[in-house]
Amino acid sequence: MEDEKIEDIEIRLLLEALYRRYHYDFRNYAQASIKRRLRQARDRQGVATYSALQDKLLHDPAAAAGVLRFLTVQVSDFFRDPSYFKAIRETVVPHLKTYPSLKVWIAGCSAGEELHSFAILFREEGLEDRTLFYATDINQDALEAASRGIYPLDRMKAFTENYRLAGGKASLSDYYSTGYGGAVFDKSLRDRVVFSDHSLVTDAVFSEMQLISCRNVMIYFDRDLQDRAVGLFRDSLGRGGFLGLGSKETLRFSEHVGAFSEFVREEKIYQRRQA
Amino acid sequence: MSEQSQSAGGAPNAVVIGASAGAIQALLHILPALPEDYTLPVLIVVHVPAGRRSELTALFAAKCRLPVAEGEDKEPILPGTVTFAPPDYHMLVEPGGTISLSRDEQVFFSRPSIDVLFESAADAYGPALVGVVLTGANEDGAQGLAAVAQAGGVTLVQDPASAYARAMPEAALKACRAARRMSLDGIVAALLAAGRR
Ligand SMILES: C[S@@+](CC[C@H](N)C(=O)[O-])C[C@H]1O[C@@H](n2cnc3c(N)ncnc32)[C@H](O)[C@@H]1O
Numbered sequence: 001m002e003d004e005k006i007e008d009i010e011i012r013l014l015l016e017a018l019y020r021r022y023h024y025d026f027r028n029y030a031q032a033s034i035k036r037r038l039r040q041a042r043d044r045q046g047v048a049t050y051s052a053l054q055d056k057l058l059h060d061p062a063a064a065a066g067v068l069r070f071l072t073v074q075v076s077d078f079f080r081d082p083s084y085f086k087a088i089r090e091t092v093v094p095h096l097k098t099y100p101s102l103k104v105w106i107a108g109c110s111a112g113e114e115l116h117s118f119a120i121l122f123r124e125e126g127l128e129d130r131t132l133f134y135a136t137d138i139n140q141d142a143l144e145a146a147s148r149g150i151y152p153l154d155r156m157k158a159f160t161e162n163y164r165l166a167g168g169k170a171s172l173s174d175y176y177s178t179g180y181g182g183a184v185f186d187k188s189l190r191d192r193v194v195f196s197d198h199s200l201v202t203d204a205v206f207s208e209m210q211l212i213s214c215r216n217v218m219i220y221f222d223r224d225l226q227d228r229a230v231g232l233f234r235d236s237l238g239r240g241g242f243l244g245l246g247s248k249e250t251l252r253f254s255e256h257v258g259a260f261s262e263f264v265r266e267e268k269i270y271q272r273r274q275a
Numbered sequence: 276m277s278e279q280s281q282s283a284g285g286a287p288n289a290v291v292i293g294a295s296a297g298a299i300q301a302l303l304h305i306l307p308a309l310p311e312d313y314t315l316p317v318l319i320v321v322h323v324p325a326g327r328r329s330e331l332t333a334l335f336a337a338k339c340r341l342p343v344a345e346g347e348d349k350e351p352i353l354p355g356t357v358t359f360a361p362p363d364y365h366m367l368v369e370p371g372g373t374i375s376l377s378r379d380e381q382v383f384f385s386r387p388s389i390d391v392l393f394e395s396a397a398d399a400y401g402p403a404l405v406g407v408v409l410t411g412a413n414e415d416g417a418q419g420l421a422a423v424a425q426a427g428g429v430t431l432v433q434d435p436a437s438a439y440a441r442a443m444p445e446a447a448l449k450a451c452r453a454a455r456r457m458s459l460d461g462i463v464a465a466l467l468a469a470g471r472r
Contacts, residue, residue, distance in 0.1 A: 030375040032367035032395040219348045219376045
C-alpha cells in the first residue's frame with residue numbers, strides 16, 4: 001500500500017515533467033488507463049521506477065518521443081460499429097444534403113480508418129464535392145499513416161463485412177488496390193482532407209463545422225477534460241450541427257449536456273441545439 | 276493512512292468477477308442469488324465474441340433481482356448494480372469510483388480483459404474488494420487476482436474440478452496463493468456474506 005502511494009506521486013510528477021518539457025499534456029487523462037499504459041512503457045524502457053523513467057525521458061528526447069507515441073492508443077477499424085455509420089447515412093446525411101458546403105471534423109482520427117470510412121460514405125451519398133474534412137490527432141505517426149491510406153490486407157475481410165453492414169453501396173475493394181504489401185486506398189478519397197496535429201486538451205476551436213465525429217478518444221480523458229473537449233465541439237459546431245461519439249460514450253455526465261439534444265440515441269449521435 | 280485502516284478488515288466496497296468458457300452457466304448460478312438489497316456493486320468481464328454482449332445483459336436482466344447493464348464511460352459505480360464490460364472495450368475502475376473504458380490492445384486475445392478490470396479495481400478499492408475467477412480456458416484473470424490479493428482484497432476461485440473449463444481457475448490458483456478454492460455454492464455464500472446489509 002505504501003509503495004502504491006509513492007507510485008502515484010511518481011506518476012503525477014512524470015506527467016508534469018512530460019508536459020513542461022515536451023508540451024504533451026496527459027495530466028488529466030483517466031488515471032486507470034494512463035497508469036496501465038505508463039507501466040508498460042516503464043517495463044519496455046527497462047527501468048524499475050517511474051522516477052527513473054522520468055529521469056530518462058527528461059534527458060533523452062528520442063526515448064521521450066517513442067514513449068509519447070506509445071501513450072496514445074492506436075486501435076481502429078474501417079466502419080467500426082457499422083450501425084453508427086448506417087445511422088449517419090440514413091438520418092444525418094439527409095440533413096447534410098440541404099447545405100451547399102460542408103465541413104466535417106474527425107477528431108482523434110488515429111491512422112485514418114474512420115476518416116476513410118466517412119470519405120467513402122460521403123462519396124456514395126454525393127456529398128464529396130461540397131465537403132472539406134479535417135482529420136486531427138496528436139500522434140504524428142498516426143497522422144502520417146492516415147495520409148498514406150495503406151492498411152494491412154489481412155484486415156480487409158473484416159472491414160468489408162463492416163462496410164456491408166454499414167449500408168455500403170458498392171464493394172469496399174472498389175476503393176483500394178493492392179500494393180506496398182497492403183490495401184492502398186484511392187488517393188482521391190483524401191483530396192479534400194486537411195490533416196493536422198491538434199490536441200483536444202490544449203488547442204483551440206475549429207471554424208464552423210456541420211458534423212464532428214469523435215469516437216473512442218474522450219474515453220481516455222477524465223471528466224474535467226471531457227468537459228473541455230465537449231466545450232470545444234459545442235463552440236465549433238454550427239447551430240443544428242451533429243456530434244457523433246463512440247458506442248459507449250455519453251454526454252449524460254457532461255456539463256454541456258444542455259447544449260445538445262439526442263438525435264439518434266442508441267448510436268450516440270447528438271445535435272447542437274438551436275438556441 | 277486512516278483510509279487504509281478503515282477499510283482493512285472492514286466491509287468490502289465492490290465485487291469483480293471474471294469468466295470465460297462456461298461463463299453463462301456459472302453466472303446463472305451466482306447472480307440471480309443476489310438479493311434486491313445487495314449492498315455492493317458487481318463488475319463483470321465475460322469473454323464472448325464482440326457484438327454478443329448485449330444479449331448477455333438482456334439474459335441476466337431477466338433473471339436477476341439487481342439492475343443489470345453494460346458499463347458506459349465515466350458512469351458512477353453504484354451499490355446493488357451488476358455491470359458487464361461492453362463488447363470490444365476494456366472496462367476499468369477509476370480511483371473516484373467511476374467506470375472508464377479503453378480500446379487498448381487485447382490481453383490474452385481478449386477485449387474486455389479480466390486482468391485489466393481486476394488490476395484497476397485493486398488499485399481503486401485496495402483491501403475493500405472481492406475478486407472472483409470462474410470457469411475459463413485461458414489464463415486471463417490470474418495476474419489480476421494476484422493484484423487483488425496483493426492489495427489486501429478477498430480472492431475466490433471456482434474449484435477447477437467443478438468448472439466447465441479448468442484452465443482459468445487453475446492459472447488463478449497458481450498465480451494467487453492466497454485465493455480460496457470454492458464451489459459455486461460456496462462463492463454465492465461468500466458474496467452474500469460480503470454484501471449483507
Ligand atoms: C482508440 S483511437 C480512436 C480512433 C477512432 N476514432 C476510432 O474510434 O476507432 C484514440 C485516438 O485519440 C488520439 N488522441 C489521444 N489524445 C488526444 C488529444 N488530446 N487530442 C486529439 N487526439 C487525441 C490518439 O492519438 C488516438 O489516435
